[in-house]
Amino acid sequence: MEQVRIGNGCGFWGDNLDAPLILAERGRLDYLTLEYLAELTMSILALQRQRDPQAGFATDFLDVLERLCPILRAQPNLKVITNAGGMNPAGCAAKARALLDRAGLSDRRIATVSGDDLLPCIDQLLAEGHPLANLDTGQPLADVRARLVSANVYLGAGPIVAALRQGAAVVITGRVADASLTLAPAMYEFGWAEDDWDRLAAGTIAGHIIECGAQATGGLWCNWQEAPDLGDVGYPIAAIDRDGTFRITKPPGTGGAVNCETVAEQLLYEVGDPSAYLTPDVSADFTSVRLSQEGPETVRVEGARGRPAPDRYKVSIAYRDGFTASGTLVIFGPDAPAKARRCGEMILQRLRRAGIELEQSNLECLGAGDCVPGVIPAAVAPPEVVLRISVRDSRRGAVERFARELAPLVTSGPPGVTGYTTGRPSVREVFAYWPALIDRTIVTPRVEVC
Amino acid sequence: MTAGETIRLSDIAHGRSGDKGNHANIGVLAYTPAGYDWLRRHLTAEVVARYFAPLRPSRVDRYEAPNLLALNFILYDVLAGGASRSLRADSQGKTYALALLQMTIDRPENYAAMLRPGGNRHE
Numbered sequence: 370m371e372q373v374r375i376g377n378g379c380g381f382w383g384d385n386l387d388a389p390l391i392l393a394e395r396g397r398l399d400y401l402t403l404e405y406l407a408e409l410t411m412s413i414l415a416l417q418r419q420r421d422p423q424a425g426f427a428t429d430f431l432d433v434l435e436r437l438c439p440i441l442r443a444q445p446n447l448k449v450i451t452n453a454g455g456m457n458p459a460g461c462a463a464k465a466r467a468l469l470d471r472a473g474l475s476d477r478r479i480a481t482v483s484g485d486d487l488l489p490c491i492d493q494l495l496a497e498g499h500p501l502a503n504l505d506t507g508q509p510l511a512d513v514r515a516r517l518v519s520a521n522v523y524l525g526a527g528p529i530v531a532a533l534r535q536g537a538a539v540v541i542t543g544r545v546a547d548a549s550l551t552l553a554p555a556m557y558e559f560g561w562a563e564d565d566w567d568r569l570a571a572g573t574i575a576g577h578i579i580e581c582g583a584q585a586t587g588g589l590w591c592n593w594q595e596a597p598d599l600g601d602v603g604y605p606i607a608a609i610d611r612d613g614t615f616r617i618t619k620p621p622g623t624g625g626a627v628n629c630e631t632v633a634e635q636l637l638y639e640v641g642d643p644s645a646y647l648t649p650d651v652s653a654d655f656t657s658v659r660l661s662q663e664g665p666e667t668v669r670v671e672g673a674r675g676r677p678a679p680d681r682y683k684v685s686i687a688y689r690d691g692f693t694a695s696g697t698l699v700i701f702g703p704d705a706p707a708k709a710r711r712c713g714e715m716i717l718q719r720l721r722r723a724g725i726e727l728e729q730s731n732l733e734c735l736g737a738g739d740c741v742p743g744v745i746p747a748a749v750a751p752p753e754v755v756l757r758i759s760v761r762d763s764r765r766g767a768v769e770r771f772a773r774e775l776a777p778l779v780t781s782g783p784p785g786v787t788g789y790t791t792g793r794p795s796v797r798e799v800f801a802y803w804p805a806l807i808d809r810t811i812v813t814p815r816v817e818v819c
Numbered sequence: 820m821t822a823g824e825t826i827r828l829s830d831i832a833h834g835r836s837g838d839k840g841n842h843a844n845i846g847v848l849a850y851t852p853a854g855y856d857w858l859r860r861h862l863t864a865e866v867v868a869r870y871f872a873p874l875r876p877s878r879v880d881r882y883e884a885p886n887l888l889a890l891n892f893i894l895y896d897v898l899a900g901g902a903s904r905s906l907r908a909d910s911q912g913k914t915y916a917l918a919l920l921q922m923t924i925d926r927p928e929n930y931a932a933m934l935r936p937g938g939n940r941h942e
Contacts, residue, residue, distance in 0.1 A: 408840075409903045505840060591833035591920070592935075630848070633887045634835040637846025641839060643884045643891050656884045690904060731899070731906035740909050741918040743873025759906035800903050802840055 370399075373558045375551050375575070376606040376620075379403040379451075380582030382410055382427050388582065389433050392604045393440045393447060395620035399558070401437075402550040403430060403451035404580050411544060412687030412800035414455040415488070415519040425457035426541075431464055434539075438472035441538075450529060450550050454541040456519065458483045462541050462819055469539070480537035482528040484814040485544040487520040487684060487807070494811065501684060501805040510805065516688040518800055522807065523683045525649030526572075527563065528814035529553035535818050544685065546648040551576030555609045563650075570653035570675025571613030577646065577653075578617055578635050578670075579605040585617055585635045587625030596631075598624030618667040629660045632668045645676070649683075649809075652676040681806040690801035691728070692768040695759035696775045697735075699788030701752065706737035709756040712782050716758060716774050725770055729761040755788070761799060768796045829920035831933040832858060836916035839893070841901040843912030845919055848889040854933035855888035861924070867892050870922055871915070892919075 378389025405427035418425025430453030458481035501510035521544035552572035587596035603623025643655040657674035700709040713732035736754035831854040849855035
């Protein structure tokens, strides 16, 4: 194979359910990747698994896989790589196995990649002197140990390559660096070495560009009005050559746009130092690549340079941090922003009257520039605003009481208060994010085929 | 061209923003090399920190990506706790690039060389 075509049909859990099918049907793919795990998705999945040992993975994937079966039958060489396994790759694989068997695809092997979950051995790690200190604050993990919900290493491409070598047609992983989902099939197909830093950087950069789905193909593009039919946006494909040169494109006949602007914007998305984008596989230099428009919907990316991978893995840790709820009311009429703020204050005042001083609260007048508070003032007085009031507190009861305090304002506040139709705000648990690093040597990725 | 005239940053650049924990990143990409030259000289970390002062960044770092005619800014501690903890509607800094692109700037002398070839419809 001189070129491998990898399409990413899902950028997060909650992304469009038809996109992977359209991409697989029309994209002439060798690999379909599906990315489900945002930073805090793992904590939600961890709690699900606590309640039900069979749960703890991204269930959307099974719906997608079921609908993919006819396409997998028609395209026997198409492989699927996903991090949908979340906190329970084996549980996800068992369900996927049954599903493929029912569809007459029992010949397709499924592999799981695990070993990313550090929670079972967290006390041992702390005792052995791995502080897992917060990367931002330096605080030692011991401070929040009692409240930990999940702790997962970002694994790299290596174990996925191993799974492909064992003949897997579907690879289901736990926490893996997003870009590794794309790099792995390129490494496997071309036999790139684990220290071929420039090639590894190329595959990583391709993965970074496509990992958020349609954000590479017209989604979020500043000149989005020029993208034909964004409503029918096609999801991105990285067509990677053996030497690491690759093209970003999308299935023919789909909407959206692929040009140097869409690709360059996405290259910088959620990036720190662009000359050293760190993954478990490589330190990729985004400033090394040259972009050029090769066809109407094709951008060529070449010249990628990389440096050795960091000697520590990144760990994504989540801990319980109280409860939150957020509700909205529509406030109409003259001086709507000022009136909205008074309404919000009344809600907090009534809570204080009930003996509840919330640890944290926030009032926003959406429509009056509060999306970026204080930076962009409203140009004219808006005829109405949305009052958004949000609270956080370590006591669930306090947040529940807050959730009951919005409705009364419809009759006991100023005139022009409306929009209370979605019911009481729901109370949910807060999981705070704790980034840390750990030595590679203590982590053992596991690959199992079923 | 009259002295004192102003334009928007969006006339010469586009961008995209997102979150990194409690920090936001904003990529700002010039439409032309002349525009990139202007960005490098004028859109300093200090200017961006001042613009976003109401969000109280603890620090702003700026990186250069000349191959993309782009600057990347990291605004530290501006998300009121980040995606999980923040009580804001925009807990992930998704809107910050568009906010920055609304910045009013003095119209540069070689402004015509900075405009997007083929025009710009996103105003």
